[in-house]
Amino acid sequence: MTELAANKKPSAAVTAASLPSQQCVDDDDLSSIKPSDMKEWITRALRSLRSNNHDDLSTINNNGDYSDIRKIVRSREYLSSALKIAHSLADQLSAIEEQRGYHYKHDGGGGERDEQQRITYEPYYGINKSWSHYVSITCNKAVDDQAIDHLNVLCATFIEDDDGTIKGTSLSDIGRFEMMHSLGGTFVELFSGGQIIIANGGKLQQQQQQIATRSFSPPSTTCTGDINSELLDTPPRTKDEWLRAESPDTFELESAKAIIDAIGEDDELFGNAVNSENNDVVAESTSAIDDTSGSSSLFGGSAGKTFASRSQSTSPVQKKVLRMQSDSIYDNSLRSLGLPNALCDLISNMIGNTTEDSHDNEAYQCVTDVRDDLKMMLDSPEKYLSDFDFVNASIQWESDGEKVVGGCPILFGRDTELEALKESYHRSITSECEVAQIFGPSGIGKSALCDKFAEYATARSDDGGATGCIYLSGRFDRLQQSQPFHAIGSAFDSYCTWLSTKDQSMAKEVSSALKRDIGKEIWRLAAVMPNLSSILGSEYLSQKYDSSDDDAVDAQKRLRYLFCEFVKVMSICHSEAVVLFLDDSQWMDPASAALLNQLLMTSGSAVRDHRFFFMANE
Amino acid sequence: MLASVDTFGIKTTMIRLTPMNKDALNEFVSATLSLLPRITRPLANILHQRSKGSPIFVKQLMVEMSRQRYLYPSLTRRRWVWEVEKIRDMKIPESVATFILNSLNRLPSEVLSALCSLSCFGTTAGIELIEALGAEVQQDLVKHLDEAVAVSVLDKRNNSYYFVHDKLQEAAYSAMNPEDRRRTHFL
Numbered sequence: 079m080t081e082l083a084a085n086k087k088p089s090a091a092v093t094a095a096s097l098p099s100q101q102c103v104d105d106d107d108l109s110s111i112k113p114s115d116m117k118e119w120i121t122r123a124l125r126s127l128r129s130n131n132h133d134d135l136s137t138i139n140n141n142g143d144y145s146d147i148r149k150i151v152r153s154r155e156y157l158s159s160a161l162k163i164a165h166s167l168a169d170q171l172s173a174i175e176e177q178r179g180y181h182y183k184h185d186g187g188g189g190e191r192d193e194q195q196r197i198t199y200e201p202y203y204g205i206n207k208s209w210s211h212y213v214s215i216t217c218n219k220a221v222d223d224q225a226i227d228h229l230n231v232l233c234a235t236f237i238e239d240d241d242g243t244i245k246g247t248s249l250s251d252i253g254r255f256e257m258m259h260s261l262g263g264t265f266v267e268l269f270s271g272g273q274i275i276i277a278n279g280g281k282l283q284q285q286q287q288q289i290a291t292r293s294f295s296p297p298s299t300t301c302t303g304d305i306n307s308e309l310l311d312t313p314p315r316t317k318d319e320w321l322r323a324e325s326p327d328t329f330e331l332e333s334a335k336a337i338i339d340a341i342g343e344d345d346e347l348f349g350n351a352v353n354s355e356n357n358d359v360v361a362e363s364t365s366a367i368d369d370t371s372g373s374s375s376l377f378g379g380s381a382g383k384t385f386a387s388r389s390q391s392t393s394p395v396q397k398k399v400l401r402m403q404s405d406s407i408y409d410n411s412l413r414s415l416g417l418p419n420a421l422c423d424l425i426s427n428m429i430g431n432t433t434e435d436s437h438d439n440e441a442y443q444c445v446t447d448v449r450d451d452l453k454m455m456l457d458s459p460e461k462y463l464s465d466f467d468f469v470n471a472s473i474q475w476e477s478d479g480e481k482v483v484g485g486c487p488i489l490f491g492r493d494t495e496l497e498a499l500k501e502s503y504h505r506s507i508t509s510e511c512e513v514a515q516i517f518g519p520s521g522i523g524k525s526a527l528c529d530k531f532a533e534y535a536t537a538r539s540d541d542g543g544a545t546g547c548i549y550l551s552g553r554f555d556r557l558q559q560s561q562p563f564h565a566i567g568s569a570f571d572s573y574c575t576w577l578s579t580k581d582q583s584m585a586k587e588v589s590s591a592l593k594r595d596i597g598k599e600i601w602r603l604a605a606v607m608p609n610l611s612s613i614l615g616s617e618y619l620s621q622k623y624d625s626s627d628d629d630a631v632d633a634q635k636r637l638r639y640l641f642c643e644f645v646k647v648m649s650i651c652h653s654e655a656v657v658l659f660l661d662d663s664q665w666m667d668p669a670s671a672a673l674l675n676q677l678l679m680t681s682g683s684a685v686r687d688h689r690f691f692f693m694a695n696e
Numbered sequence: 697m698l699a700s701v702d703t704f705g706i707k708t709t710m711i712r713l714t715p716m717n718k719d720a721l722n723e724f725v726s727a728t729l730s731l732l733p734r735i736t737r738p739l740a741n742i743l744h745q746r747s748k749g750s751p752i753f754v755k756q757l758m759v760e761m762s763r764q765r766y767l768y769p770s771l772t773r774r775r776w777v778w779e780v781e782k783i784r785d786m787k788i789p790e791s792v793a794t795f796i797l798n799s800l801n802r803l804p805s806e807v808l809s810a811l812c813s814l815s816c817f818g819t820t821a822g823i824e825l826i827e828a829l830g831a832e833v834q835q836d837l838v839k840h841l842d843e844a845v846a847v848s849v850l851d852k853r854n855n856s857y858y859f860v861h862d863k864l865q866e867a868a869y870s871a872m873n874p875e876d877r878r879r880t881h882f883l
Contacts, residue, residue: 462730
C-alpha cells in the first residue's frame with residue numbers, strides 16, 4: 079500500500095510525451111532492478127507462487143494442465159499484485175485523461191459523453207500486438223536476497239515503441255474509448271495469468287475466416303470480434319484437457335443446486351427473464367446441472383458455438399450481436415477462472431464500453447473511475463472482492479453483524495460533526511468544562527455519532543492521542559420522568575458496576591474516599607444507584623438512617639449535593655477524564671436538569687477536573 | 697429545560713445533525729450491498745431524492761424495496777441488482793413515522809406482542825430484563841425482538857433494545873388494548 083501511495087505521484091506526473099518506466103524508482107540501489115514486461119512478470123509471478131505452495135505440487139503435471147494456474151490466479155497474493163499493476167496502469171492513463179481536461183460528472187445522471195472522441199476513434203488494424211506488450215512492470219527486491227520479488231510490485235507503466243508510439247499512435251492521441259478498451263484487454267490477460275490473451279488482430283474478414291476454420295474444435299481457441307477485432311486466444315489444449323478444465327466439479331454443482339433451491343423464485347431464473355442474455359445463461363447453467371459428465375461446459379463451449387453460427391453473415395444487426403458475443407466470451411472466460419465477481423464486472427464494464435448503443439449505465443466513462451475502483455478493491459478486498467452469499471443475502475443491519483466495523487456502527491458523512499465533538503471534548507478536558515449538545519430529528523443518527531465518539535474517547539493509545547476516559551451514559555425516557563435522576567443515576571450506577579468488576583484496587587480507593595467525604599449519608603445515593611453497594615460493601619449501607627424527618631424538597635437538594643460530592647471523589651481518584659453522555663435529553667425532568675446545572679457549576683470552578691458533558695436532543 | 701443549562705455561562709458547543717448528503721448516502725448503500733460506490737450511485741441518488749437523506753428512512757426504504765423485490769440478489773450477476781424505474785415509482789408515505797408504522801403492521805403477531813411488551817419499559821430495555829421477562833411469560837421474547845431488529849424497527853446496541861423512532865414506541869404502546877396494557881405492566 080505504501081509503495082502504491084509513493085508511486086502515485088511520480089506516475090501521475092508522467093507526461094504523455096515521455097513515459098520513462100523507471101522514473102517511479104528513484105532510489106539508487108533500486109535502479110539496478112530491471113523492469114520486466116507483463117508476459118515475463120506473469121510467468122515469474124506464477125512460478126514463484128507455485129513454488130511457495132509445495133503442498134499443491136502433487137496435483138500439478140507439466141502436460142499443459144492449467145488447473146494450477148487457475149488456482150494461483152485466484153489466490154490472494156496473485157490477485158493483490160495484479161491489482162497493484164492494474165491500478166498503476168489506470169493511474170498513468172487517467173493522468174493523460176486529466177491533461178485533456180475530461181471530467182465525468184457524477185450528478186448529472188448519465189454524465190456527458192465526449193461525442194467528438196467517439197467519432198474520431200478509429201481502430202488500428204494490421205498490427206498484431208496487444209497493449210499488454212507495452213506494459214513494463216518494476217518489482218522490488220526480496221528482503222533477504224538479491225532476487226527480484228515479483229509479488230512486490232513497485233509500479234507498472236505503458237512504455238512506447240522506439241518511435242514514441244503504442245501501436246503507431248502516441249498515447250496522448252489515442253481515443254478515450256480505445257484507451258479504455260485496450261486497458262481492459264490488458265487486464266484480462268493480467269488477471270487470467272496469461273491464459274486469456276486479447277490481441278489486436280487483423281481485419282474483420284480475416285477474422286471470420288479464422289473463425290470458420292477454428293470453430294470446428296469445440297473449445298474454440300480463437301474467437302474474434304468485429305471492427306475492434308479482439309482476438310481471444312486461450313492456450314492450445316486438447317479437447318480432453320479443455321473438458322477437464324472447464325467441467326464444473328461436483329461440489330460446485332451441488333452448491334449451485336442448493337442456491338437455486340434456496341432462491342426458488344428468482345425473477346431472472348423463472349418466468350420473467352426478458353432479455354436473451356439471461357436466457358442463455360439460464361440455459362447454460364441448467365444444462366450444466368443436468369449433465370454432470372462435463373460434455374456441456376458451463377462457459378465458453380456453448381457460447382463459442384453460437385458465436386460461430388452467427389458469424390456466417392455480417393449484416394449490421396448481427397455485427398452488434400457478434401461483438402457482444404465476443405465481449406461476453408472473454409467476460410465468461412474470466413468468470414470461469416473463478417475470479418472475484420466485482421473484478422469481472424469491472425473488466426466487462428471497460429470492454430463493453432465500445433458497444434455504441436449500450437444502455438448499460440455501468441460502463442466506465444473514464445479511466446479515472448477505473449483507477450478509483452481498483453484502489454477501493456485494493457484497500458478493502460474483504461468488502462468488494464469476497465464472494466456473494468446468495469443464501470444469506472438480505473437487507474438488514476445488525477449491530478453485532480458483519481455490517482459494522484469494530485463493534486460500532488460505521489458512520490457515513492459525519493466527519494465534521496464528529497470532529498467538532500472531539501474538539502469540544504479536548505477543550506473541555508484540558509481547560510474549561512464544556513457542554514456539547516447534539517440536535518437532530520429522530521433517526522438522523524445521533525446515537526450512532528455518540529457511539530462513534532464513545533469508541534474514540536474510551537480508546538487507550540500509547541501515543542497520548544486518546545487517554546481512555548471514563549464514559550458514563552444515561553438515557554432519558556418519557557415514561558420514566560416520574561423517577562427523578564433515573565438517567566443520571568443509571569449512568570453512575572453502571573460506573574459502579576464497572577469499577578467493582580474491573581478495578582478492585584481503585585474500587586477500594588473510591589470506597590474509602592466516599593466514606594471519608596460523604597459518610598453515612600451515602601445511602602441516599604445508593605437509592606438511585608443500587609450498585610454502589612458493590613463498591614462500599616452492603617454492610618456499610620445496611621445501617622440506614624431514619625429518613626422520615628426529611629421533606630421531599632430537602633431530600634432532592636441533599637441528593638444533588640451528594641451527586642456533586644460523588645463526582646468530586648471520582649475526579650480525585652481517577653486521573654482520566656470523566657465524560658457524561660445523556661441521550662434523549664428532550665425528556666429531561668426538572669430534577670435532573672437542576673442536578674445537571676449544579677454539576678456543571680461545580681465543574682466550572684474546579685480547574686483540576688477533567689469533565690465533559692454532552693447530550694443528544696431531538 | 698435545556699435553555700437553563702446555558703445560563704450558567706458554561707461554554708456550549710452546538711452540533712446540529714443534518715440529513716445525509718448524496719455522497720454519504722452512497723457510501724452507506726455501497727457498504728450495505730458490498731458494491732463499488734460507482735455502481736450504487738444511481739440507486740443512492742434515487743434513495744436520496746425519496747428519503748431526503750434521513751438514514752432511518754433510507755434503511756426502511758431498502759427493506760421495503762427488497763420486500764417488493766425491486767432490490768434483489770441476482771444469481772446470474774452474483775450481486776445485488778435493482779430496478780430503477782420501479783423504485784422511482786414506488787409509493788411511499790411522506791413521513792418516516794408512517795412508513796415504519798406500516799412495516800410494523802406487517803410483522804408477525806408474536807413479534808408485535810413482544811414489541812408491545814418492550815414499549816411498556818419506555819424506548820429502551822436491557823437484554824437481561826427481556827430475558828427475565830421472556831422466561832416469565834414463557835415466550836422467546838429475545839428471538840422475536842431480534843426479528844424486529846432485522847427489519848430495522850428496533851436497534852440493538854450495548855445489550856439493549858431501542859426503538860429506532862419515538863413514534864414507534866408510541867404506536868406499539870397504543871396498539872395494546874388497555875386491559876393487555878395493564879396486564880403487561882403488572883408483569
